Amino acid sequence: MGTFIGHISPGLAFFSFGVLYAFKFSLMVLRGEEIQLVSHSRPPGLRSCLKRIPAEGVMKIVYGTLAVMAEFFYPPGVYKLIIYNKEKPDYPFIHPNEWQHVTMYSYFALSGWMDIISQACLPRRLFLLENIAITLAFYIEALLLYSHMHGKERVENSVHTLLLLACFLVCLILTVEIWRPNDHVLWFTKTCLVMTQGTWLLHAAFILYRPFTGKPWKSDDMANLMFVTNFFCWHVALNIILVLAIFSLTALWHRRRGLAFQEVKRQVSFHLKSADGRGLPSEYSKLQAEEEETRLLQECDP
Amino acid sequence: MGTFIGHISPGLAFFSFGVLYAFKFSLMVLRGEEIQLVSHSRPPGLRSCLKRIPAEGVMKIVYGTLAVMAEFFYPPGVYKLIIYNKEKPDYPFIHPNEWQHVTMYSYFALSGWMDIISQACLPRRLFLLENIAITLAFYIEALLLYSHMHGKERVENSVHTLLLLACFLVCLILTVEIWRPNDHVLWFTKTCLVMTQGTWLLHAAFILYRPFTGKPWKSDDMANLMFVTNFFCWHVALNIILVLAIFSLTALWHRRRGLAFQEVKRQVSFHLKSADGRGLPSEYSKLQAEEEETRLLQECDP
Amino acid sequence: MGTFIGHISPGLAFFSFGVLYAFKFSLMVLRGEEIQLVSHSRPPGLRSCLKRIPAEGVMKIVYGTLAVMAEFFYPPGVYKLIIYNKEKPDYPFIHPNEWQHVTMYSYFALSGWMDIISQACLPRRLFLLENIAITLAFYIEALLLYSHMHGKERVENSVHTLLLLACFLVCLILTVEIWRPNDHVLWFTKTCLVMTQGTWLLHAAFILYRPFTGKPWKSDDMANLMFVTNFFCWHVALNIILVLAIFSLTALWHRRRGLAFQEVKRQVSFHLKSADGRGLPSEYSKLQAEEEETRLLQECDP
């Protein structure tokens, strides 16, 4: 939707994904985890399958499907699920913006389904498949953004060109990640760019539909075009700072968790000793202590 | 030919190649086969040479030569094998579209000849040579498509730009494949893109010459340009689904073949036992059984 | 600042960085040193921290901050730290050039802070972080240069396009250096390009504001545009020769230093012998000699 809310909602979606990525990749770096393109086999069964459904995939599907619905049926009473206008004599196409948005959102929803199928349903997780699906979604977004700009005002085009730039860089990074999935620099560059796409869409909504000064940006004023790029550069800086903040927070939390873990260990060894002291057979007490340790650790790190 | 049939026929050609690739690469993945840039030497002789002639090469030559003929002499009575119009005073060039098409088709036909020479005639298969020939054909196609767009309507240009995009991506992938010929992601991306080129050419024929609504697409309507990109994105999705379907079918067939193979083995071992049981010398019966097994397997997997 | 001095000052800054790089990388090649992405831990403490502050980082901060100040408050009496012109009815943006320059300079200053944090403050030097910061600064410069060209004269655009070309190539090289930090070809290409950016900005100041012939370059004269490119090509050659000269000088100095070093060693061994001759316990004299050698070497190679 070429409206205020039509730019705010995808902006929030991209931003939330960026934040999710920032936490996820920070934790992976701190724990020294790596992505495996084809992982080990997993226990079958519907229950363990449902347990494995990833938040990211569900988010993509919910966001994508809601956005598709909104394009066609929002605000209530509207019905745009038609391509041809049959009332006019030469059957012109109508709602081109809506159909382009729907196509975009559908690809992201599809990528969500692929995440769920790969992470929950298949006997082995095929990370490669998930990666290709999300890469494709961003490429389609880039292609549609590019053709989205025909016949628009210069300020609007400038805003969308910068969005396209961020989107295209994400495409490039995702393409490289198909072959190098464990590069930390790529992880965080991707995160920053997705977050920038989000905050930039939020800002774009205000530039195009609710300018802060209350006056619409004139397209023939060169200063406007130059400030658009300028603002985008500030968004980049802001999002980098945000990612650094999230990484620091996660590192702090991770260290605390590490300390809590050591505390648990200390207590367990104390129990062990006292149990030993109470004259129980040491063999038994050790087994018991290990069980207790396992339980405590599970409580602490679910 | 800038006609309906002139877009339908190369569309079908590209699509059939895409389908052929889909089956070929699915089988290669399932069997764990790999391409060797320079293979082992082969038995000489005209007969074994003729046996080795590849279907792909013959298809390229037949399609290419027919298309060249059609450009010059179709519909019957037409004769376009001339470059200069000698009747006009300043000898202007004529039939530029036809000559560009002919150049394109000739390169694909040449790639077919190179396939046959490398796979059938040379003492060793030079996969590298075949790869370079087909890569060159796609680069020439891209270059000609690019210069094909001078002085055309916007809708036609938009359609051809998207075709050029698919073609150029195929070029890039083929270039990378010269050095990494066994990358599965590249195999299937290439397959999808070639199929998309095919189905898009089929669709383009209808958009440009037989629109479904019966009214020609107006070039000054921005909605038309936006829907062209939209349709292309749907073609990509459709072709990906088609490739997945072909892979699943091949996997099913491959598993059945595997089961049939095991069945053959079981029968053979049964024969062996019964032969043993009939009191024949076990040495003799084993040899016979092995021969029989080989024969059965050859029947089953020609 | 779109003034003579506003092009001379960043020109000098880039040129001085180029010269610094030329000396630094020449020495590193001659000494066989390599960059380590994550180095060993260092002694803590404020004093050793202050000692480690790198000249390059301080230069970046000083240049960047001065440039930002100059944009807003130079010439004295000027105050440009405002974005909106509140006196006009529709609040138009003002000073777009100044704000773009400020953004550019801030990123370079930030890269300087990152250098200092990484090289002096952190327990380990994170070369990767420094590299990303400077890469980002050049990418932002490229983006702003690109949008800087809206609505300017052709000669000015031509000059800035060539600057953008040099800047973009630096971006590409820096990006590759994130993964290959020790490639000598990349080191010196980067050095040449940064120096070319510098000398080209100096030349640009004269072309745009003080042409040598005293007459402004006309934008509608095609010969002017062709000579702009021509001059740029000569700058490239000049800077390559300059880099070669700096390398040769450094090599000469390095060899002399090497000879001086051997001289020191010779003297030390002479002292050692004479000390031995004086009848001192050889164990003691050796220790003393080693201390002396260390002291002499430190004097010679601080």
Added chain:
Amino acid sequence: MGTFIGHISPGLAFFSFGVLYAFKFSLMVLRGEEIQLVSHSRPPGLRSCLKRIPAEGVMKIVYGTLAVMAEFFYPPGVYKLIIYNKEKPDYPFIHPNEWQHVTMYSYFALSGWMDIISQACLPRRLFLLENIAITLAFYIEALLLYSHMHGKERVENSVHTLLLLACFLVCLILTVEIWRPNDHVLWFTKTCLVMTQGTWLLHAAFILYRPFTGKPWKSDDMANLMFVTNFFCWHVALNIILVLAIFSLTALWHRRRGLAFQEVKRQVSFHLKSADGRGLPSEYSKLQAEEEETRLLQECDP
């Protein structure tokens, strides 16, 4: 020079380099030779230095210097070694085409000097340096070609765009060769592209200055632009066939030389035997035979 001869002469130069490369790389492939970025040290002395002067380097210098002279002083009586026209009031630049050509040719001449310095004068051959010099020459050519096209007719621009395409691809290949100097595919692609540049310049001279039909190509006829691309595609095919022919010829010559070599060996061993038969001490005869063998081989393979 924007004249017939000004396009024929660089065309011949590029073509002759292409042919030289074709022979050189064919021989290297057949002999299994490899390029070493930094080779072993060589005997010093002026005489051995002069012996090592490479034909390629001399060719570059001679061609380059002659072309520079021709730009300034050809046809006789012309003197174009001036930049400013001091007779007009605003000192406009003159001879922009000539100065661009001179810049281009100078870089190629410089690359020739670098070849000679590296291959003949330095204590070790620095292949890297030669490679960088020629790469730079082609990049400068591309940059100047790009800016060469301002304000020209469409047919002329189309011709130069295709030349730029070939030149830019050579740049890319040379850049990759800095890190992968021994890739056979790159060797022959480069050869073909350099030859295509040559034959295309020859053809361009006729298109622009002496059209075969005797009538100049009209710039507003779209068919002309399409045929320009078409002809370029045919040049590519022709040059590939030429390279294949040169490779086959070299292979034939190489095999003959191999047979001659074996013949020499057979004769030598015959001499050896007969010498042995003549009752000479076998120790002496062996030495003599080895000397003779060496002499014969040197005659056969200078």
